[in-house]
Amino acid sequence: MTGSTLDLNWLISVDDHVIEPGHLWQTWLPQRLRERGPQLVIDDDGMGVWHYLGMKSQASGLSAVVGRDKSEFSPEPLGYQEMRPGCYDAKARVEDMNQAGILASMTFPTFPAFCGQTFYRGEDKELGLACIVAYNDWMIEEWSATAPGRFIPLTLIPLWDPEAAATEVRRVAGRGVRAVAFSENPEPLGLPTINDPDRYWDPFFRAAEECGVVICMHVGSSSQIPAINANTSFMANLSWGAVRTSGTMLDWLFSGVFERFPQLKISLAEGNIGWIPYFLERAEQVIDKQRYWVQRGIDYDPNAGSRQARKDAGTQTIDYLNFDIRQSFRDHIYGCFIDDIAGIRNIDLIGEDNVMIETDYPHSDSTWPNSIKLATDRLAGLDPELRYKILRGNAERLFQFTAADTTTLPVPGSLS
Template sequence: MAQGESPRLDWLISVDDHVLEPPGVWQDRIPAKLRDRAPRLVTTGDREYWEYDGKQVESSGLSAAAGRSKEQFSPKPLTYAEMRPGCYDAVARVADMDQAGILASLCFPSFTRFCGQVFWEADDKDLALLCVRAYNDWMIEEWCGAAPGRYIPMTLIPLWDPHEAAREMERCAGMGSRAFALSENPEPLGLPTVHDASGYWDPVMRAADDTGMVVCMHVGSSSTMPQISSGSSVLANMSWGGIRPAGAMLEWLFSPYLQELPNLRIALSEGGVGWMPYFLERAEQIVDKQRHWASAGEGVELYGKVVSESRAIDLHNLDLRATFRDHIFGCFIEDNHAMRSLAEIGEDNVMVETDYPHSDSTWPNSIKVARDQMAHLPESTQYKLLRGNAERLFRFQPADR
């Protein structure tokens, strides 16, 4: 938006949507001698599923709900023929985006899961690396290339090899990728945490700092669903899901990375933002009261187990609010509480998303739903939430509309 120009509020940039990978993503790119072991879409009888590494993965109806009413939502599998074409076709998606006032979109994968967990779990890591590269090439060249200026390229990394991951990040950044997907909590996947004493993730974080690629962590990318109790309702557990992005935010605020790497930015995708003021306030209270013994390296016994900081951070000079403002971005679909408490969060750290084609999506009414939530805010603030913050964070210039 040029200085002195009235903000256009008829379009938004969604920083969290999803693509159901079309059948040719891997079959068109993996060497012929390996294609029978690469991911492939299989139809047999009335079943359709992705086959890879001994697994058969069907597409959930909740992941391809676009065009269906709430009454029609179902987790039962859907075939591609039953899906709206915008779920898997980049050109058809743009038409759906136009209908909903979505100027540009950043898309997470589906079959691979949100940060490529299926490749981390695979036995043949050489083939898995080829599959990661094939997905990235397809995302940048074909999905995003089908409509320049309408898609923000986000790519995957080989989670099992941080040095190779850094090389892949540099390669993808050179091709135009603006972000990469990482788990909100790697530990449930069997990977080291961001506090790993040996610095497992150091090459990845240095590459992100060097390239400017945003670390995007989608809720559920730990392959876990929080469970309140063994008998709790699925819907109760889904409602409680905000504890995952809250935990991710706190993990990063108390990790050394955000103190050491000035260009590192993280986005908590589909995590909401209304919870942020409370956890920021609570973290400040904890630092104020507990920083002295914690800085001395003393452990504390919690329920029979002694725990201490695994990687030291400078608690005496840790400014949590400044760290948050400089490094952490929240994303929301529908979050009226957050819009009422935006001053506590910061208007520069919040972005809108539409979650197309999932059952949580606001499509096809995305721009209306977004603007209704923020109607009480100044137009300059609305512009930031709708698109300005996303353009700045992802260094992205959308197509003119």
């Protein structure tokens, strides 16, 4: 396609969210498990509360503010009757997508948490696995099947069992799925890190690589919010949030995972991209100055100021004398942004093939209903081919996704 034939009126959002409908687990779990599975209970005030294994949860009001004026935003929970139907109903979601120029959407979960932490926290892991399988089946057969070519299905894994996770990755991949949610940092969840010397996660990583399934990590999927200090305001900490995603990027680049699994791809959702050029540059500086003693297998304890032999020297998989960290980034990592002027201005330093756009519907950061309009304004001045990559081409390629034919869809905004 040439610049004159590219349809730049639509985008693919690789980070949106779904507020799960109340029937999900009561329909998709086996009959014998439904009584113990997640149940949505509507209280006298019309508020929906999820009940699961003694746990109760409600989504923050900031998770379902789409359609409201910013002056009405609040973290106080909303009842389902107060939400825009597109939060939980796929047909209504498609109508909202048409209005905003969103051709296709990948939706992260809400009640299960961004990578299924809710089921990991539950004591009954057999039930938890069944709930994950039920969620994945619902995501594939109901939510995504409502409008073919409009949803990129994102599935979950049992975090507590990498072998079972690998089995589930292979199962859903056999049904066309190319995206699975994972934690930006498993350690705060009480799980091994991706640097675990026993390579706890390798069965999962291996299955994802073999099946061409992208590991998608949403900011907050470590179930923690970084704090600048104990007394810092929420506003300051939220503004500082990209520190989580930069840490995830660097952890993966230096972990050796990509050396063991050279075809593996990861996506960093809702982390923005403006920080990427700096941290890649800084990482290059660190490698240049420190690579020789690290390559010799020396470890450094900054607290004691001493050195000792590396315990994992025999398993080190990165050749720091020849390590090209920018190439590793280009081969494996995809950054995602909602609205990031600094990042767009530095696309050449990031890589035009490694950037995707998102709308964050129905969260408080969402660009809906002005998604394609804002994207068009922000990307103005870039070559049409580059705009197309950012708007949809990179997502289609990464997730091996065939989007709906835009000529069959209403003109964006025509339904408003």
